[in-house]
Amino acid sequence: MPEEPWLTPDEQEAWRAYIESTKIVADALDRQLQRDSDMPHAYFEVLVRLSESPERTMRMSELADITLSSRSRLSHAIARLEDRGWVERTNCETDRRGQNATLTDEGFAVLAAAAPAHVTTVRETVIDVLTPAQLAALTDIGRRILARAQAEPA
Template sequence: MSDVRWLTETEQQTWRAYMTANVEFSAYIDRQMRRDSGMPMAYYEILVRLSEADGRRLRMSELAEASLSSRSRLSHAVSALEKNGWVVRRPADGDRRGWVCELTDEGFTALAAAAPGHVTAVREKLFDVLTPEQLDALRDIGRAISAGLRQECEEARAEDVCDEEPC
């Protein structure tokens, strides 16, 4: 293991600070969403992606990619959202293999009710605690990390096709 590039003390501190902030922030936002809206953050993200899509519908594969969900995670979430009456899943028009998920009016209403609390929590715990320069750096850091992972993420998504059955 002599070829391992071990982290320096400063890199360790940076890594741990990043991981702690990421885990704590994600957990805080998920708790806020569950407490105030009765839905986990993952469900909110799916509803947001559908609300922004043309006709408030997406193919399941597009929804999985947009919401950064695996096939199994998306399937579980969409099933729960269907039970709430917030989405419907149906075969894609003209494609016997494809499936589409559509946001219902009830789902849009639930999303609209959840949005103010979510935006307030994000503003208070992220935007209000950072300077404009830190926010610029955070945006650039997020983009750089995503760019560095792009190929691996695309390969993983290619292995996780979600369009051929009602996942």
């Protein structure tokens, strides 16, 4: 098996810029949501995904997949969201082993209240610092990376 070459200086610079920027953006989003809405970004993402689903309900297994969470991590998050009254968990009618998560009216209100400040942070940290061409390139880059990651298990 041939040995993989080291990254070139340009590749190393691109890789580090990508890694460092994604960490900084994720941290900024998490800090803002914790400060303004008393929730981590992971909980916000769960609420968003449920809000976009028909009847604000999704199977737990599908929700774990779409949020890139392990089943146990998602179950823990849903338990915390249930404690706050933002999500309800019910048994799946079509599969006795499955469960659904449903965004409550209270959870939807919390999400609606949190969204404007979150969008402002997204704009300030990513959207507004890019030109339209760079934003299009970022979209393409993200889609390519996701497609590769989803096609080939690590």
